[in-house]
Amino acid sequence: MLVSQRLSVEELAREYSRRVYNFCRSVLRNEADAEDAVQEVFLTLTRRRDELAAVERMQAWIMKVALLTCHWVRRKRGRLVTTDTEPDAAADPGPPIDASEDVGRLRAVIGTLPDRYREVLTLHYQQGLTHEEISDVLGISRGAMRVLLHRAVAKLRSEVKR
Amino acid sequence: MIHPSDEDLLELALAGDDADVRGHVTQCAECRARFDAVEREQALIASAFSDVALPDRLRDALTPRPARWPWAVVAAAALLLGTTTFFAARADHWHREAARLGLDAAALRPAPEAKRAEPEESRWKLRNVAHQVSEKRSEGQVPEFARDLGDMRAIVIDSLGSFVELTDDQRHRMDELMGRLTNRMLSSENAATLALEYHDALKEILTAEQFAEIEKWSAAEGDWARTDAIEMVIDELAAALDLRHSEGERLREALDASYPATGTYAPFLMANPSDPLLDNPRLAQAVRGEISAAYHTKFDAYLKNLAAQRTFMEKAMKERK
Numbered sequence: 001m002l003v004s005q006r007l008s009v010e011e012l013a014r015e016y017s018r019r020v021y022n023f024c025r026s027v028l029r030n031e032a033d034a035e036d037a038v039q040e041v042f043l044t045l046t047r048r049r050d051e052l053a054a055v056e057r058m059q060a061w062i063m064k065v066a067l068l069t070c071h072w073v074r075r076k077r078g079r080l081v082t083t084d085t086e087p088d089a090a091a092d093p094g095p096p097i098d099a100s101e102d103v104g105r106l107r108a109v110i111g112t113l114p115d116r117y118r119e120v121l122t123l124h125y126q127q128g129l130t131h132e133e134i135s136d137v138l139g140i141s142r143g144a145m146r147v148l149l150h151r152a153v154a155k156l157r158s159e160v161k162r
Numbered sequence: 163m164i165h166p167s168d169e170d171l172l173e174l175a176l177a178g179d180d181a182d183v184r185g186h187v188t189q190c191a192e193c194r195a196r197f198d199a200v201e202r203e204q205a206l207i208a209s210a211f212s213d214v215a216l217p218d219r220l221r222d223a224l225t226p227r228p229a230r231w232p233w234a235v236v237a238a239a240a241l242l243l244g245t246t247t248f249f250a251a252r253a254d255h256w257h258r259e260a261a262r263l264g265l266d267a268a269a270l271r272p273a274p275e276a277k278r279a280e281p282e283e284s285r286w287k288l289r290n291v292a293h294q295v296s297e298k299r300s301e302g303q304v305p306e307f308a309r310d311l312g313d314m315r316a317i318v319i320d321s322l323g324s325f326v327e328l329t330d331d332q333r334h335r336m337d338e339l340m341g342r343l344t345n346r347m348l349s350s351e352n353a354a355t356l357a358l359e360y361h362d363a364l365k366e367i368l369t370a371e372q373f374a375e376i377e378k379w380s381a382a383e384g385d386w387a388r389t390d391a392i393e394m395v396i397d398e399l400a401a402a403l404d405l406r407h408s409e410g411e412r413l414r415e416a417l418d419a420s421y422p423a424t425g426t427y428a429p430f431l432m433a434n435p436s437d438p439l440l441d442n443p444r445l446a447q448a449v450r451g452e453i454s455a456a457y458h459t460k461f462d463a464y465l466k467n468l469a470a471q472r473t474f475m476e477k478a479m480k481e482r483k
Contacts, residue, residue, distance in 0.1 A: 035217060040408065042224055075397045076404075076405075097206060150169075
């Protein structure tokens with residue numbers, strides 16, 4: 001049985017609201033905006049609940065709704081959805097970040113990354129989605145997603161080492 | 163022995179599907195140590211994405227808590243009845259809200275299959291430039307506005323060039339053609355007529371084979387451009403009227419039903435100074451019919467401001483000439 005066949009929207013809210021909130025918080029970097037976005041996400045799910053039965057990968061589907069909602073909130077606040085993916089970033093990511101690096105500083109650096117990088121990192125590290133699911137959420141090919149994720153980590157490494 | 167690069171090890175950590183690299187890491191102590199460091203890094207990055215509990219008010223809004231037993235014991239039957247009524251009303255409100263709202267159209271649908279490898283990059287670039295053009299226009303920055311339109315031409319040519327191979331001469335001639343037509347558009351010539359002229363002139367510049375391919379590309383990009391143009395109108399209205407996301411989604415459906423199909427795809431001409439809501443009364447009517455009456459005054463002010471911006475910009479353009 002599909003997850004969506006046995007969960008109502010309220011049950012989905014219980015199951016996924018925390019994950020959606022953390023995702024929106026990471027993408028929007030603003031708690032009030034994140035709260036607005038989460039409410040909009042579940043309102044959208046309510047409107048589309050007839051479609052829930054056909055959803056196979058519920059978390060990825062909800063994250064797609066959440067990402068679009070975050071873009072919406074960002075644009076509404078007058079901030080462009082930047083797609084600064086820095087195609088000229090060096091292919092070689094350099095050595096990994098030292099495990100003794102301060103997590104707080106790492107978090108701060110993640111907050112300064114271009115939106116698109118932060119989105120893919122959040123989907124991978126925080127939400128634990130598969131590459132296929134992330135490609136679907138971002139609306140790009142799997143190959144493009146892998147390049148994007150790789151560049152995001154390379155950029156993170158270079159910024160942490162500054 | 164060739165050791166894997168830092169890039170290879172990162173790829174292994176992220177995707178884990180390179181059997182050669184994995185095999186090497188298993189055999190080579192030095193690379194095993196390097197890969198362990200990458201794995202520790204991956205765990206560190208994951209830990210930086212903190213898991214925060216939902217704020218209480220948000221949790222309460224999303225998931226009404228069931229009554230707790232001590233409260234139920236203390237409460238009389240009347241109170242229980244009241245609680246039931248409350249939740250029933252809440253559920254009813256929830257259902258009515260759902261019924262009142264239409265389903266979203268384009269935003270959550272899977273993107274149409276790309277006609278070429280990666281159209282997203284040029285699309286995003288075009289969209290960002292279109293936003294910039296819109297901002298410059300509203301601020302009356304004429305030179306910057308014209309420069310952004312030039313940037314848009316360059317993106318279109320690059321995008322075409324990644325779809326069919328173009329010679330330097332063809333690129334040059336296309337740039338000249340687009341520049342000429344853009345200038346005429348800025349002198350208030352009709353963008354749709356100019357787009358047809360662009361279409362005919364392209365035939366002269368490209369080979370028949372190239373032209374046929376570009377026609378296919380244009381059809382797909384034209385569909386996207388139409389969706390994107392609707393999106394931009396909604397974005398602007400959302401900011402001007404302070405719409406909720408759900409209201410914007412309903413508006414999307416209304417606009418989608420009324421928005422004209424894209425003719426010849428010529429984004430460097432469509433970007434501006436076309437103002438869909440001013441140029442097409444049917445669209446303005448569709449918006450007015452969809453938004454609640456509480457927004458009508460703001461919407462009228464928005465249209466008035468849009469008309470004033472256009473007049474100002476047209477005057478500034480003439481002075482510049």
